[in-house]
Amino acid sequence: MQLRMTNQREIILRELKKSRQHLSADELYDKVKKYMPRISLATVYRNLEILSEAGFIGKLEISGRQKRFDYDVTEHDHVYCAVCHRVDNLNIERQGLHTREIKSVKGYSVTGYRLEIVGICPACQKKAKQEKKK
Amino acid sequence: MQLRMTNQREIILRELKKSRQHLSADELYDKVKKYMPRISLATVYRNLEILSEAGFIGKLEISGRQKRFDYDVTEHDHVYCAVCHRVDNLNIERQGLHTREIKSVKGYSVTGYRLEIVGICPACQKKAKQEKKK
DNA sequence: TTAGTTTTAATAATCGTTATTATTTATGGA
DNA sequence: TCCATAAATAATAACGATTATTAAAACTAA
Numbered sequence: 001m002q003l004r005m006t007n008q009r010e011i012i013l014r015e016l017k018k019s020r021q022h023l024s025a026d027e028l029y030d031k032v033k034k035y036m037p038r039i040s041l042a043t044v045y046r047n048l049e050i051l052s053e054a055g056f057i058g059k060l061e062i063s064g065r066q067k068r069f070d071y072d073v074t075e076h077d078h079v080y081c082a083v084c085h086r087v088d089n090l091n092i093e094r095q096g097l098h099t100r101e102i103k104s105v106k107g108y109s110v111t112g113y114r115l116e117i118v119g120i121c122p123a124c125q126k127k128a129k130q131e132k133k134k
Numbered sequence: 135m136q137l138r139m140t141n142q143r144e145i146i147l148r149e150l151k152k153s154r155q156h157l158s159a160d161e162l163y164d165k166v167k168k169y170m171p172r173i174s175l176a177t178v179y180r181n182l183e184i185l186s187e188a189g190f191i192g193k194l195e196i197s198g199r200q201k202r203f204d205y206d207v208t209e210h211d212h213v214y215c216a217v218c219h220r221v222d223n224l225n226i227e228r229q230g231l232h233t234r235e236i237k238s239v240k241g242y243s244v245t246g247y248r249l250e251i252v253g254i255c256p257a258c259q260k261k262a263k264q265e266k267k268k
Numbered sequence: 269t270t271a272g273t274t275t276t277a278a279t280a281a282t283c284g285t286t287a288t289t290a291t292t293t294a295t296g297g298a
Numbered sequence: 299t300c301c302a303t304a305a306a307t308a309a310t311a312a313c314g315a316t317t318a319t320t321a322a323a324a325c326t327a328a
Binding site (some may be wrong): 269270271272273274275276277278279280281282283284285286287288289290291292293294295296297298 | 299300301302303304305306307308309310311312313314315316317318319320321322323324325326327328
């Protein structure tokens with residue numbers, strides 16, 4: 001795990017942590033450009049991959065959409081908004097998921113699982129209500 | 135839910151159910167082409183969308199990969215192989231996921247959730263073993 | 269039968285991401 | 299310090315999956 005912390009990586013990492021959101025590569029690209037106007041989008045993609053590989057950040061592959069990256073590397077699940085695709089961290093009890101049956105299903109050797117709660121975020125609920133009034 | 139069952143839709147639906155697998159649009163396109171050589175890939179995509187919208191089939195959006203479609207519309211979860219991306223149906227107990235806390239997290243109005251067990255399928259485990267021997 | 273609607277095939281366009289490549293930047297000895 | 303080489307970068311082309319466009323064909327209902 002010899003990872004050279006280049007300027008680009010440092011700023012990418014810093015901006016992700018600073019945002020405290022689950023940003024996509026291009027959202028992060030916009031933020032990083034303010035400090036490094038000449039950085040390339042491919043560099044952002046490549047380094048997000050490298051940083052998540054090295055365990056500095058988490059990679060979120062949510063339901064067929066754009067990948068998002070997570071500033072929080074501790075074990076947790078996610079809620080995501082079906083309307084605006086915002087993602088939030090979640091710390092629900094994982095009990096009932098550590099049962100024997102999950103350890104080996106259908107002959108698979110199980111390495112983990114992904115739990116996504118799907119819903120509508122507060123902001124989108126509010127918007128929907130206001131739409132109704134019209 | 136007035137859905138005209140065209141020949142194209144009929145055959146797409148039939149081939150998906152026949153396969154009893156979680157096929158992607160292009161895999162299904164290959165199968166359907168045998169009966170309708172002139173069908174267009176876009177037609178397959180469009181009708182898979184329509185059929186899943188109407189509840190005839192399920193749509194699987196697994197972790198950043200190609201969408202797959204499910205012949206089984208009853209409520210269930212999935213295991214998928216991290217190596218070959220094969221997907222299998224699963225009927226594990228959903229207890230511990232119907233708790234109060236899940237109903238409303240972080241102000242979200244919860245509509246559902248997706249649980250993916252990740253692992254290595256029997257075929258890929260076997261392959262890995264044979265690789266080791268060499 | 270005909271006018272209007274829906275669906276289709278063919279294909280262009282788009283979106284997110286990865287690959288290529290020439291250039292720049294760092295690194296580790298002589 | 300200088301040089302060789304290794305790694306990382308910016309720019310951009312290419313890619314794979316999916317969606318949009320459009321003109322033609324197939325239905326449907328008066």
